[in-house]
Amino acid sequence: MGSRGGDRERFDAAITGLGMLTPAGVGTAASWERIRQGAGTEAVKVPELADIAADFACQVLDFDAVAVLGRRRVGQFDRSSRLALAAAIEAVADSGLDPQTWDGARVGVVLGNGIGGAETWETQFRRLLDAGPRRVSPRLIPMLSSNMNAGYVSMEFGARGPSLVTATACASGTTAIGTARELLRSGACDVVITGGAEAPLTPSLIAGFSQMGALSRRNDDIRAASRPFDADRDGFVAAEGAAVLVLERAGDARARGARIRAMVSGYGASADAYHATAPDPEGKGAALALRAALRDAGVGPDEVDHVSAHGTATVINDVTEAHLIRDVLGDRPVVTSVKGVTGHSLSAAGAIEAAVAALTLAESFVPPTANLESLDPRIELDVVAKEGREMPVEVVVSNSFGFGGQNAVLLLTRS
Known part of the structure; x- marks a missing residue:
C-alpha cells in the first residue's frame, strides 16, 4: 500500500464512534445484525401512501424519540432531525469522548441532507391550505431548513467549530464524511461529527419518485422488492434513516486509547x-x-x-x-x-x-x-x-x- 495520495501525504481519519438508525434496526448493533443476515427488505405498507403505485417503504420502526430526546423537545424537530440527533448521541457515546470536557471550538459537524424537513413541509402546507396562514407553525422554518440537522447536533454537544450540511442528493452522506476528513486534515478541527439523515417518506415525495418510474412496484412481495444487481430488479424502495460517525486524527485517537473501527483513508x-x-x-x-x-x-x-x-x-x-x-x-x-x-x-x-x-x-x-x-x-x-x-x-x-x-x-x- 502506497504512502502518498496524489501530491499529498496519506491522511487517515479514525472512525471512533458509530450511531445508526435504519429500517434494519434502532442502534448500530441492531442494524448491523439484520444487515449481516441479509434476510430481505425491511419494508412495510404505509397507509399515507395508499393511493400511490408504490405504497410501501422502509421505515425506522420502534424508534422512541421521546425516550432519546425528551417529550418537550421532540415537537421542536422534524423527523429527519430526530433521526440525526439520535444517531449522533449514540455515535458520540460510542466514541468515548466527553462533550462536557472537550474544546467545543475544535469540534465540527458535517451532515448530509438532501431534502430537509419533508414531513414538516407537507404537514404545514396542508394546514395553510385548510386553515389559513395564521395556523402555520412559527417553527416551520427551523424545522424545514436542511441546514438545521447540523445546527441541532452542534447545539446538542456544544460543537462550535464549522457546522455544515452537504447536499449532493444520494451522495450527500458520503460527501459529508469526505468533507469532515478534510477539516481534520487541514487542522480546522480535532473532532468531527459526520454522516447523514433523511426522512423523505411523505406522499408528495414518494409520488414524485413513483411518477419518475424510479420505485419498485412489487407491492405483492415487498420483502423481496429491493433487489440490487438481480436480473428481476424493478426499482428502489424508498427509506428513511440516519448514520453518524465520529472522526478524529488517527494519532489523536491512538493517543487517548480509543477503539478505532476503521480509517477513512x-x-x-x-x-x-x-x-x-x-x-x-x-x-x-x-x-x-x-x-x-x-x-x-x-x-x-x-x-x-x-x-x-x-x-x-x-x-x-x-x-x-x-x-x-x-x-x-x-x-x-x-x-x-x-x-x-x-x-x-x-x-x-x-x-x-x-x-x-x-x-x-x-x-x-x-x-x-x-x-x-x-x-x-x-x-x-x-x-x-x-x-x-x-x-x-x-x-x-x-x-x-x-x-x-x-x-x-x-x-x-x-x-
Whole structure:
C-alpha cells in the first residue's frame, strides 16, 4: 500500500464512534445484525401512501424519540432531525469522548441532507391550505431548513467549530464524511461529527419518485422488492434513516486509547455533467471519483478487497456501476449492496454504507446482498449473495451517486 495520495501525504481519519438508525434496526448493533443476515427488505405498507403505485417503504420502526430526546423537545424537530440527533448521541457515546470536557471550538459537524424537513413541509402546507396562514407553525422554518440537522447536533454537544450540511442528493452522506476528513486534515478541527439523515417518506415525495418510474412496484412481495444487481430488479424502495460517525486524527485517537473501527483513508468526488437523473452510461464521471479516492489513499486498484456498492436496484444504475467497478478495479473485489435490506434512504444512504464498511473491516465479514436470486448476466462481478462471507478485508471502497450526476467515493482501511 502506497504512502502518498496524489501530491499529498496519506491522511487517515479514525472512525471512533458509530450511531445508526435504519429500517434494519434502532442502534448500530441492531442494524448491523439484520444487515449481516441479509434476510430481505425491511419494508412495510404505509397507509399515507395508499393511493400511490408504490405504497410501501422502509421505515425506522420502534424508534422512541421521546425516550432519546425528551417529550418537550421532540415537537421542536422534524423527523429527519430526530433521526440525526439520535444517531449522533449514540455515535458520540460510542466514541468515548466527553462533550462536557472537550474544546467545543475544535469540534465540527458535517451532515448530509438532501431534502430537509419533508414531513414538516407537507404537514404545514396542508394546514395553510385548510386553515389559513395564521395556523402555520412559527417553527416551520427551523424545522424545514436542511441546514438545521447540523445546527441541532452542534447545539446538542456544544460543537462550535464549522457546522455544515452537504447536499449532493444520494451522495450527500458520503460527501459529508469526505468533507469532515478534510477539516481534520487541514487542522480546522480535532473532532468531527459526520454522516447523514433523511426522512423523505411523505406522499408528495414518494409520488414524485413513483411518477419518475424510479420505485419498485412489487407491492405483492415487498420483502423481496429491493433487489440490487438481480436480473428481476424493478426499482428502489424508498427509506428513511440516519448514520453518524465520529472522526478524529488517527494519532489523536491512538493517543487517548480509543477503539478505532476503521480509517477513512481516501475520498474522491466528481460530476457526470450528463443528465439530471440518469447516470452517464459509460460511468466516466463516477470513474473520476473512484480513481481520485484511490490516489488520495495511495492505494492501487488491485489492493481493494471489497466494494460497498451504491446498488440501488434500479435497472440502469446497477449495470452502470458494475461496469465502472470492473473497469477501474477489475474482478477481484467482492461486492455487496445493503439496500437489499435497508432500502434507499437518499442522503443517509452513503453514511449508512460507510458505517457498514467500517464494521465489515472491523469484523472481516462482508454482508450479503439481500434478494439477489439471479445475477444480471451483464454484471460480471463477484456479488455476495444468500449468505455473508468471512474473509480478510483490508481495503473497502464505498460508492455513492446522486441525481444531478454528483458522485462521491470513500476508501476505508483496517485500523
